[in-house]
Amino acid sequence: MDLKGKVAIVTGVSKGIGRETVKQLLEAGAIVAGWGRTAPDIAHENFHFIATDVSDWELVQGSYQTTKDTLGTPAVLVNNAGMGHQGLIHEMPVEQWREMFDINVHGLFYCIKVAVPGMIELGEGHIINISSIAGTNGVKTMSGYVGTKHAVTGIGHSIFQELRDYGIKVTTVYPGSVNTNFFDNIEFANANANDNMMRPEDVATSVVQCLQTFDNYHVVDLEVRPLWPKGRPNK
Numbered sequence: 403m404d405l406k407g408k409v410a411i412v413t414g415v416s417k418g419i420g421r422e423t424v425k426q427l428l429e430a431g432a433i434v435a436g437w438g439r440t441a442p443d444i445a446h447e448n449f450h451f452i453a454t455d456v457s458d459w460e461l462v463q464g465s466y467q468t469t470k471d472t473l474g475t476p477a478v479l480v481n482n483a484g485m486g487h488q489g490l491i492h493e494m495p496v497e498q499w500r501e502m503f504d505i506n507v508h509g510l511f512y513c514i515k516v517a518v519p520g521m522i523e524l525g526e527g528h529i530i531n532i533s534s535i536a537g538t539n540g541v542k543t544m545s546g547y548v549g550t551k552h553a554v555t556g557i558g559h560s561i562f563q564e565l566r567d568y569g570i571k572v573t574t575v576y577p578g579s580v581n582t583n584f585f586d587n588i589e590f591a592n593a594n595a596n597d598n599m600m601r602p603e604d605v606a607t608s609v610v611q612c613l614q615t616f617d618n619y620h621v622v623d624l625e626v627r628p629l630w631p632k633g634r635p636n637k
């Protein structure tokens with residue numbers, strides 16, 4: 403897709419992968435609706451922040467209407483908003499479990515549900531869902547988060563089959579550790595964000611490259627990892 407003049411929704415834009423994705427979409431000429439709880443420090447004539455908590459169905463419907471009315475029908479949706487809590491399954495507070503599923507799974511569903519009819523009208527669209535390596539295997543003390551990201555993976559693989567005949571691509575991205583504020587909530591030993599993790603701007607570059615592919619070329623799954631997660635080994 404040539405992104406020039408295309409309307410793109412990105413969720414969770416205040417920092418991290420979402421903020422970098424917004425910046426690179428703007429460089430590629432897209433008109434970006436940033437849906438999030440907190441506005442980023444981005445001033446650009448083609449950037450429009452729309453206050454949205456993705457876990458609130460009413461707010462998501464309103465944000466879609468505002469986006470469509472003011473900017474046009476979105477052809478791109480990057481489902482990036484997400485968070486995690488850590489804890490043993492029997493110690494996990496019910497509220498934290500629910501919060502992860504409300505944002506990472508139900509929020510993702512709400513955004514897809516509102517965006518797909520417009521993409522069908524356009525005859526083209528691309529949904530990028532940010533899953534995680536945690537959406538491909540188990541992680542001790544992260545069962546809730548892992549559960550949400552496996553849901554993201556399964557939803558993406560299913561709707562890819564539903565939507566391809568409408569010209570809509572669905573890509574699932576599986577990053578390993580990225581140096582962002584994500585780890586503020588996570589108390590793993592050695593899990594503090596650090597320079598051996600991937601840079602969020604590199605994940606964003608991969609997202610934008612997926613969006614820019616030829617119409618009949620579809621990146622279904624994209625796993626990205628740091629080459630040296632424990633630092634560059636001595637040569």
Ligand SMILES: NC(=O)c1ccc[n+]([C@@H]2O[C@H](COP(=O)([O-])OP(=O)(O)OC[C@H]3O[C@@H](n4cnc5c(N)ncnc54)[C@H](OP(=O)(O)O)[C@@H]3O)[C@@H](O)[C@H]2O)c1
Nearest residue numbers: 414416418419439440455456483484534579580582583584
């Ligand atoms: N960092 C990693 O190692 C890693 C690895 C694999 C996958 N991921 C995934 O990548 C995505 C982005 O994470 P990140 O690493 O960039 O983390 P981050 O720096 O913590 O950014 C998360 C973003 O999501 C937003 N957000 C959270 N809950 C929201 C809600 N209910 N409604 C709207 N926006 C909401 C946050 O907004 P506020 O500022 O308002 O909180 C923030 O802008 C997440 O889905 C995460 O699970 C991250």
